[in-house]
Amino acid sequence: SSVLKELKTIEFSKKLGLDFAQFYTPTPFFSTDFYSECVENGWLLNISTEEIHQGRVAVSYPNLTHIEIEKIRRKAYKEFYFRFKTIFSLVSLLGWKGLLSLPIYVVRFLKWGGII
Numbered sequence: 001s002s003v004l005k006e007l008k009t010i011e012f013s014k015k016l017g018l019d020f021a022q023f024y025t026p027t028p029f030f031s032t033d034f035y036s037e038c039v040e041n042g043w044l045l046n047i048s049t050e051e052i053h054q055g056r057v058a059v060s061y062p063n064l065t066h067i068e069i070e071k072i073r074r075k076a077y078k079e080f081y082f083r084f085k086t087i088f089s090l091v092s093l094l095g096w097k098g099l100l101s102l103p104i105y106v107v108r109f110l111k112w113g114g115i116i
Contacts, residue, residue, distance in 0.1 A: 003064065003068070006072045006076075013080055019086070024055075025056075025069050026059055027053065030052070077115060078115065
């Protein structure tokens with residue numbers, strides 16, 4: 001199933017030893033083949049083309065709704081970034097000065113990732 005593949009992708013990302021990862025959803029940009037396919041199959045959500053971007057779920061499939069897709073994306077961010085190794089690595093990259101601004105960065109990231 002698609003959900004199983006997505007969960008395997010999350011696990012794979014955690015094994016790569018990355019400091020950073022980004023998780024995007026299928027994005028049907030206007031005038032692309034994927035956009036046409038989504039329109040033809042009725043997968044495109046009822047939103048304007050201006051609202052379609054990589055940070056927003058714009059499709060819903062018969063076997064995977066847009067709500068489920070968004071839950072998987074959020075799960076990916078949470079599972080990847082809320083690990084001791086990743087947190088330690090990010091804090092190390094910031095240095096002591098950066099630690100003072102850490103709460104601001106964390107809130108911005110959580111809002112950007114749609115977690116809060």
